[in-house]
Amino acid sequence: MDLSGSGDAPVKVNDFIAAFHVIQPPYTAADTNIKKLADTISIGTKVMAQFIPDSVINAIIGKEKKISINPVGRIEKDKETYLLANFILNKKAYLATFVLDKKNKFLAAKQLLSNDNNDGYIHSLSINREPTFIVGKEKMDREKQLLQYTRTGWAYSNGIGFMQVVNETNEDVKKNNTIINPIDTLPKKNKLSGNYMQDSKNFISLRDGKNPSTYFFFVHFEKNEGNCTGELKGELVMKTPTTAVFSDNGDPCVIDFTFNGNEITVKEQGSCGNHRGIKCYFKDSYTKKKESTPKKKEPSSKKKN
Numbered sequence: 452m453d454l455s456g457s458g459d460a461p462v463k464v465n466d467f468i469a470a471f472h473v474i475q476p477p478y479t480a481a482d483t484n485i486k487k488l489a490d491t492i493s494i495g496t497k498v499m500a501q502f503i504p505d506s507v508i509n510a511i512i513g514k515e516k517k518i519s520i521n522p523v524g525r526i527e528k529d530k531e532t533y534l535l536a537n538f539i540l541n542k543k544a545y546l547a548t549f550v551l552d553k554k555n556k557f558l559a560a561k562q563l564l565s566n567d568n569n570d571g572y573i574h575s576l577s578i579n580r581e582p583t584f585i586v587g588k589e590k591m592d593r594e595k596q597l598l599q600y601t602r603t604g605w606a607y608s609n610g611i612g613f614m615q616v617v618n619e620t621n622e623d624v625k626k627n628n629t630i631i632n633p634i635d636t637l638p639k640k641n642k643l644s645g646n647y648m649q650d651s652k653n654f655i656s657l658r659d660g661k662n663p664s665t666y667f668f669f670v671h672f673e674k675n676e677g678n679c680t681g682e683l684k685g686e687l688v689m690k691t692p693t694t695a696v697f698s699d700n701g702d703p704c705v706i707d708f709t710f711n712g713n714e715i716t717v718k719e720q721g722s723c724g725n726h727r728g729i730k731c732y733f734k735d736s737y738t739k740k741k742e743s744t745p746k747k748k749e750p751s752s753k754k755k756n
């Protein structure tokens with residue numbers, strides 16, 4: 452079926468999805484070959500808009516009218532489908548991914564790669580099996596004889612959208628030593644939501660989930676003077692008012708959570724070796740940090756007549 456038309460006639464969603472051939476990660480791409488990634492099939496903007504919101508498409512193409520959209524491929528997972536597409540605007544090219552649920556309803560989008568960079572870096576994309584979309588840039592510092600790099604990884608999380616889950620660089624020491632909490636900005640209005648700490652490198656954050664019985668969490672620990680580290684982001688489900696569990700399809704890792712007053716205890720039950728060092732475990736307690744309350748402004752004194 453021709454997908455390049457005006458879009459006035461509705462296109463079957465199965466025909467639209469079929470235009471994207473299946474990709475089996477790992478998958479890599481570079482800013483120098485974006486145009487070569489796509490199939491020769493062309494998708495009209497109005498056809499694209501039948502399945503992807505106008506606002507999402509416009510965020511990529513701006514006010515450009517002469518644009519070519521070409522399918523690059525799709526990644527099939529248990530709960531989502533990821534479509535990769537090229538947007539060609541004259542000499543500029545952009546690679547983006549769109550997430551659909553299993554009923555082909557739009558969930559999220561992320562622009563990944565562009566050839567419109569003049570910063571001296573080589574820009575690249577790698578996609579692993581999860582999938583995590585790792586966007587990287589690198590260049591050679593000839594004075595230091597050092598390859599400088601920065602890598603940022605993004606993963607889709609149900610109910611949240613794309614979250615930053617990887618942040619690696621050797622260009623900024625301060626940034627390199629900073630632990631990125633990918634759920635830090637999410638709401639924390641529910642009773643158990645908040646930050647539970649031992650110190651800045653050993654903590655667990657809880658944020659409001661999609662309903663009162665679920666919470667998003669991010670746990671990070673560094674033991675044995677940093678020789679053993681662990682990190683995991685996911686969703687826990689409350690089983691009782693004081694106990695919860697994390698488990699995910701396809702992941703052997705299972706973690707129990709126990710709440711006692713302002714303390715949370717995590718205990719690894721399944722095999723979580725993919726998320727930690729060999730000789731350390733998710734097994735510790737953390738104390739909830741008190742939220743700082745903003746100071747009330749004192750009323751300004753009234754001027755005397």
